[in-house]
Amino acid sequence: MINLEQMDLILEALPDPAFILSRSGKYVAVFGGRDTRYYHDGTGLIGLYISDVIKPEKANWFLEQIARALESRKLVVEEYELSNRDVKGLDDDGPKDPIWFEGRIQALSFLVDDEEVVLWVASNISERHNLEGKLRELSDTDQLTGLFNRRKLEHDLTLHYESWLRYSIPTSIFMFDLDNLKKINDTKGHHAGDEIIQAVANICRTTIRKADTACRFGGDEFVVALPNTGHEQAMQFAQRLHERIREELRQFSVEGTSVTASIGVTTMLTTDRSYEDTLKRADRALYDAKSLGKDRIVLV
Numbered sequence: 503m504i505n506l507e508q509m510d511l512i513l514e515a516l517p518d519p520a521f522i523l524s525r526s527g528k529y530v531a532v533f534g535g536r537d538t539r540y541y542h543d544g545t546g547l548i549g550l551y552i553s554d555v556i557k558p559e560k561a562n563w564f565l566e567q568i569a570r571a572l573e574s575r576k577l578v579v580e581e582y583e584l585s586n587r588d589v590k591g592l593d594d595d596g597p598k599d600p601i602w603f604e605g606r607i608q609a610l611s612f613l614v615d616d617e618e619v620v621l622w623v624a625s626n627i628s629e630r631h632n633l634e635g636k637l638r639e640l641s642d643t644d645q646l647t648g649l650f651n652r653r654k655l656e657h658d659l660t661l662h663y664e665s666w667l668r669y670s671i672p673t674s675i676f677m678f679d680l681d682n683l684k685k686i687n688d689t690k691g692h693h694a695g696d697e698i699i700q701a702v703a704n705i706c707r708t709t710i711r712k713a714d715t716a717c718r719f720g721g722d723e724f725v726v727a728l729p730n731t732g733h734e735q736a737m738q739f740a741q742r743l744h745e746r747i748r749e750e751l752r753q754f755s756v757e758g759t760s761v762t763a764s765i766g767v768t769t770m771l772t773t774d775r776s777y778e779d780t781l782k783r784a785d786r787a788l789y790d791a792k793s794l795g796k797d798r799i800v801l802v
């Protein structure tokens with residue numbers, strides 16, 4: 503049998519810190535979690551309340567999770583971020599950067615000082631969290647240009663379409679395709695074509711606002727979504743981009759042929775059943791711009 507002294511040693515050896523917290527947020531006890539690579543020593547918190555050491559908004563969130571665990575009597579699992587600056591009462595040893603935790607919170611079946619208590623085990627999941635962030639970024643990004651890809655555009659357009667339906671906040675879209683890129687590829691090689699596509703991406707990046715989504719739609723085709731932007735403003739923006747592309751790609755001309763852009767511009771309409779209808783209209787406008795002789799903007 504394991505005696506009480508051994509039980510203490512076992513609790514101390516727990517890799518992740520395990521807090522006993524009361525319903526009102528008092529740190530009743532802390533066990534384990536002495537690995538300073540991952541955790542700060544939490545023993546300085548014992549006797550204090552969450553609201554003594556954590557800013558009010560976050561402290562309230564902690565109290566809500568404790569209440570959830572106590573009321574449901576089920577395991578509550580939540581991810582959250584904390585830094586040692588967020589929590590007063592911790593020593594300076596331990597990780598410097600903010601930590602992402604997974605908290606597993608379970609109601610206990612006894613009272614401490616007449617108060618209900620929970621067991622809150624906090625595991626450091628920063629590595630996994632950062633990796634997930636990087637993967638998300640990669641899965642949203644076009645490799646050649648660093649612009650967003652079609653997946654991310656479709657995600658953003660879904661949200662913008664909701665705003666259009668609910669609050670009548672319009673989103674404009676323009677779709678453009680480079681003119682004559684094939685000639686550059688055929689004469690100067692694929693690498694020169696890649697350089698042009700990258701130059702266009704840079705122009706997009708330096709022309710758009712933070713809330714806009716510039717995406718490489720495929721090949722030499724690009725789409726920019728402009729939330730909270732009506733027809734007129736979108737047209738002005740397309741003109742600016744068109745002009746910059748014309749100016750900056752002049753240097754890549756071959757035998758008098760330069761790469762320009764044909765642009766189709768449109769704005770969400772009440773008759774659009776989804777963002778795909780808007781996108782299709784932009785595509786048709788782009789097709790018209792090509793048919794009318796390229797290097798131009800068509801607004802529909």
Ligand SMILES: Nc1nc2c(ncn2[C@@H]2O[C@H](COP(=O)(O)OP(=O)(O)OP(=O)(O)O)[C@@H](O)[C@H]2O)c(=O)[nH]1
Nearest residue numbers: 679680681682683684685687692693695696721722
């Ligand atoms: N270098 C390079 N070329 C690409 C890439 N993606 C597509 N292209 C080329 O872009 C061209 C697209 O075809 P088109 O749109 O018919 O060619 P275009 O000369 O621009 O024709 P217009 O649009 O009618 O002016 C093809 O030559 C593709 O090989 C890429 O990632 N790198």
